[in-house]
Amino acid sequence: MQLVELTKKAYEKLIWTWKPGSEKESGDAIVKNLLLHWFPNKVTKGSLSWSYSFYLGTISFVLFMILVGTGLVLMFLYVPSVERAYSSVKDIEYVVSFGWLLRAMHRIAAHLMVAIVFLHMVRVFLTGAYKNGGAVGSNRPLNWIIGLSLLVVTLLLSFTGYLLPWDQLAYWAITVGTNIAGSAPLVGESIRNFLLGGTTIDQNALIRFYVLHVFFLPLIVVFLFSWHMWRVRKDGGLAVVDREALNQKPESIAPVKSKTYSLLGITNGTTVHVQNRMIDEERNSVPSTPHLVRRVWLVTLITFLVVVALSFVFRAPLEAPANPSVTPNPAKAPWYFLWLQEIVTITTIQIGSFTVNGAFIGGILLPGLLMVLAIWWPYRDRSGIESVGVWFAPERRRQNWVFIGICLLIILFTIIGTFLRGPYWKFYWPWETWPTMPVKF
Amino acid sequence: MNHKTIEEKLEFVKKDKLFLSVSGILFLLVTAFGFYDYYTPEWRSYQSEFRDLVDEKFGPERAASIPAGLQQTYVPELNVADRCITCHQGAEWKGLENAPQPFRTHPTEILEKHPISKYGCTTCHGGQGYATEMQAAHGFVEHWEKPLLGKELGEFYVMSDKKALMQMNCNSCHRYDKQTKGADDINRAKQLVMEKGCRACHVINGRGGTVGPDLTFEGEKSPEQFNYERIKGFKSEFSWQVAHLKNPKELVPESVMPNFNFSSADAQALAMLVMSWKKANVPIDYIPGHNFRDIPTQEEKEKEERMLKGPGAFFVKKNCFVCHSVSTLGIEAAAQIGPDLALAVEDVQSRFGRTLDDFLARPTGTMEVVLSTMITLTEEERKEAIEKLRHAYELKQKELK
Numbered sequence: 027m028q029l030v031e032l033t034k035k036a037y038e039k040l041i042w043t044w045k046p047g048s049e050k051e052s053g054d055a056i057v058k059n060l061l062l063h064w065f066p067n068k069v070t071k072g073s074l075s076w077s078y079s080f081y082l083g084t085i086s087f088v089l090f091m092i093l094v095g096t097g098l099v100l101m102f103l104y105v106p107s108v109e110r111a112y113s114s115v116k117d118i119e120y121v122v123s124f125g126w127l128l129r130a131m132h133r134i135a136a137h138l139m140v141a142i143v144f145l146h147m148v149r150v151f152l153t154g155a156y157k158n159g160g161a162v163g164s165n166r167p168l169n170w171i172i173g174l175s176l177l178v179v180t181l182l183l184s185f186t187g188y189l190l191p192w193d194q195l196a197y198w199a200i201t202v203g204t205n206i207a208g209s210a211p212l213v214g215e216s217i218r219n220f221l222l223g224g225t226t227i228d229q230n231a232l233i234r235f236y237v238l239h240v241f242f243l244p245l246i247v248v249f250l251f252s253w254h255m256w257r258v259r260k261d262g263g264l265a266v267v268d269r270e271a272l273n274q275k276p277e278s279i280a281p282v283k284s285k286t287y288s289l290l291g292i293t294n295g296t297t298v299h300v301q302n303r304m305i306d307e308e309r310n311s312v313p314s315t316p317h318l319v320r321r322v323w324l325v326t327l328i329t330f331l332v333v334v335a336l337s338f339v340f341r342a343p344l345e346a347p348a349n350p351s352v353t354p355n356p357a358k359a360p361w362y363f364l365w366l367q368e369i370v371t372i373t374t375i376q377i378g379s380f381t382v383n384g385a386f387i388g389g390i391l392l393p394g395l396l397m398v399l400a401i402w403w404p405y406r407d408r409s410g411i412e413s414v415g416v417w418f419a420p421e422r423r424r425q426n427w428v429f430i431g432i433c434l435l436i437i438l439f440t441i442i443g444t445f446l447r448g449p450y451w452k453f454y455w456p457w458e459t460w461p462t463m464p465v466k467f
Numbered sequence: 468m469n470h471k472t473i474e475e476k477l478e479f480v481k482k483d484k485l486f487l488s489v490s491g492i493l494f495l496l497v498t499a500f501g502f503y504d505y506y507t508p509e510w511r512s513y514q515s516e517f518r519d520l521v522d523e524k525f526g527p528e529r530a531a532s533i534p535a536g537l538q539q540t541y542v543p544e545l546n547v548a549d550r551c552i553t554c555h556q557g558a559e560w561k562g563l564e565n566a567p568q569p570f571r572t573h574p575t576e577i578l579e580k581h582p583i584s585k586y587g588c589t590t591c592h593g594g595q596g597y598a599t600e601m602q603a604a605h606g607f608v609e610h611w612e613k614p615l616l617g618k619e620l621g622e623f624y625v626m627s628d629k630k631a632l633m634q635m636n637c638n639s640c641h642r643y644d645k646q647t648k649g650a651d652d653i654n655r656a657k658q659l660v661m662e663k664g665c666r667a668c669h670v671i672n673g674r675g676g677t678v679g680p681d682l683t684f685e686g687e688k689s690p691e692q693f694n695y696e697r698i699k700g701f702k703s704e705f706s707w708q709v710a711h712l713k714n715p716k717e718l719v720p721e722s723v724m725p726n727f728n729f730s731s732a733d734a735q736a737l738a739m740l741v742m743s744w745k746k747a748n749v750p751i752d753y754i755p756g757h758n759f760r761d762i763p764t765q766e767e768k769e770k771e772e773r774m775l776k777g778p779g780a781f782f783v784k785k786n787c788f789v790c791h792s793v794s795t796l797g798i799e800a801a802a803q804i805g806p807d808l809a810l811a812v813e814d815v816q817s818r819f820g821r822t823l824d825d826f827l828a829r830p831t832g833t834m835e836v837v838l839s840t841m842i843t844l845t846e847e848e849r850k851e852a853i854e855k856l857r858h859a860y861e862l863k864q865k866e867l868k
Contacts, residue, residue, distance in 0.1 A: 071479075113548070113597065120600075121537055121550070127501065194610075317480065321483060323487065324487045328486075328490050331493055334497050338500070343610070345610040346610050346612055352692070353691070355691065463690075463702075464691060464695055465690055465703050465704070
């Protein structure tokens with residue numbers, strides 16, 4: 027008997043370090059729980075709409091979960107050592123059951139995540155969703171900044187993962203990337219040294235990239251993502267809700283019987299409940315469970331399906347083992363940094379015998395300025411509340427065009443860098459064939 | 468926002484459920500395809516063919532003893548994990564000498580000294596041991612630089628012995644052998660290296676002249692390190708080496724390497740030899756005789772001694788002997804591309820209409836390039852050279868009388 031008591035006590039000590047002492051405390055415990063409040067109780071139909079959000083945020087999250095799932099299995103199979111990394115990836119490709127699929131899915135999901143997170147940002151901008159609506163305590167510009175940080179961490183996650191296979195593609199992409207980081211004035215060399223754990227890409231760099239890739243950066247994503255979602259709730263849901271509220275004509279409804287908010291008989295006029303924007307009303311909204319839950323499952327399933335299908339079509343490549351003495355031609359950064367590499371090339375100018383190195387302009391200054399601009403933008407955007415949560419609001423036309431212009435330039439440079447730059451970074455039209463590179467035999 | 472009725476609200480629910488079902492079914496199909504793909508790899512059909520073959524030839528009992536599933540030879544000493552035997556299951560069987568590939572018995576003689584368990588497959592044959600699909604395993608895929616050195620490649624390069632290319636891998640361990648049994652092309656190439664005196668200009672295995680580049684690890688170079696501008700046809704390191712050996716100046720106009728007029732077969736053999744000179748990470752037990760050094764033969768040693776200590780030592784030290792013999796001083800040219808300097812006094816006069824002293828002070832033509840870049844003579848050295856050449860000429864005159 028005593029043993030049972032003791033076990034019970036031990037269980038409570040270990041598991042229930044805190045127990046609600048009252049009903050209020052129980053309620054608070056639920057309210058404060060992030061996981062239980064991922065979704066609101068009810069969602070408006072506008073929030074559910076496909077054409078407003080395209081569920082890009084949800085897709086990003088699903089892709090992240092696919093990456094975590096496949097990545098956790100890959101961690102059992104991959105060896106982060108210069109001697110073994112390459113052969114362990116070969117083994118994953120050839121002898122591990124479904125290993126090639128895991129790796130292909132991890133790669134496809136990573137590429138898609140970069141693209142989808144970027145598109146999510148574009149969507150938020152074009153719908154003016156970083157602007158505060160009517161909700162009290164709303165701070166959407168902050169959430170926009172959290173989102174930008176998530177974009178940066180997504181890029182870093184993908185970039186750190188790039189080195190791990192330890193093949194030529196990995197080695198030289200990281201060489202290009204870290205050299206660009208090294209071009210920053212004053213601190214550049216230190217940053218490069220810090221990233222690589224030395225002056226060359228070797229075991230130190232590999233283990234650094236590995237630990238960042240599998241632990242610290244995902245941890246930061248989980249933290250930032252939770253904050254991001256929590257802010258969405260605190261900011262009154264998706265920005266489209268503010269739009270819906272604005273569109274709705276105030277109408278009279280009967281006061282809620284169970285509550286006595288009105289100052290009965292003390293003042294004249296209506297009570298606070300008589301005229302209201304009925305956004306939470308049954309006609310305009312549906313319970314999150316099952317409708318939003320079903321939608322999220324649907325998006326999850328489709329995303330998963332697309333990732334698996336693409337993995338069957340595009341097997342993850344593995345080039346020759348990393349060889350510091352042989353530079354592949356052309357040596358390219360990962361595709362999402364190719365717009366920067368392109369700008370680096372354009373801004374590298376030869377004036378007589380003097381060369382202006384574009385690495386600083388294209389690699390540090392320009393992306394840095396764009397980031398500062400993006401952070402500052404919501405504070406500068408003084409458009410009215412009518413522009414919140416609506417695609418291409420007329421009042422925001424000019425800034426939308428500026429933003430689209432910048433995005434198109436980035437996309438254009440990325441396409442040029444990816445598809446039109448051949449050996450020696452020479453420009454080739456799509457109909458021109460690249461010269462064949464020599465082989466051993 | 469239109470106020471919708473509950474029925475209208477159900478419309479999107481219906482659609483969602485439909486999409487959910489459709490994507491669920493699609494997902495099932497994709498999963499089924501994944502499993503189908505997993506259970507029907509290429510090697511499985513080879514394994515069942517092999518079982519049928521054994522069943523037919525040796526009876527069901529032996530057929531039942533054949534291991535199923537992926538097979539590999541793991542040799543940690545050589546860092547090799549070869550999955551070739553997954554399909555080549557008959558390699559070590561007796562009685563399948565005439566079976567079709569991939570089931571044929573491996574030639575037994577060579578296996579006695581090189582058992583698969585100790586060497587793996589790719590150590591000798593090349594190819595991609597990691598792979599479990601034929602095309603990839605044979606290494607004829609992008610990003611794999613060590614293809615199977617077999618018949619296909621031999622035919623591609625029009626080799627007289629189609630399987631000769633494999634001998635390159637023999638030379639990873641047999642590098643310091645003078646002759647290796649079974650590696651005829653490599654043996655021929657080693658013979659040529661001696662005959663043509665490649666060491667006069669090139670360091671090979673730590674010994675040799677410095678006129679040309681060190682060739683000790685020539686095989687470590689990557690294909691990108693060669694200039695293919697003047698290569699017609701297929702651009703590979705092997706074709707570069709062959710073309711260069713056949714006519715060095717055609718590929719590298721500034722090269723001073725003489726044209727030895729090698730036949731195609733000789734040039735191919737030499738290309739194989741130089742490309743086999745790699746930093747082989749082989750444990751000492753794999754090296755025949757545990758010999759890690761290229762020991763010169765007695766004949767080579769004597770010749771070197773003779774030339775270095777003889778009256779013509781000056782011409783060896785200054786590398787003149789690379790191109791020129793000085794016959795009366797016991798100097799035998801390595802490449803024999805220049806005239807015998809024993810006749811230089813007379814020769815220079817008749818060819819250039821100038822005295823030897825004058826010519827060496829202000830050389831023209833090839834010698835202008837050689838004496839300004841590769842061999843530089845101080846005032847004293849020039850005097851010494853002229854004196855020695857005069858002496859050689861006198862000896863020659865006596866000889867002729």
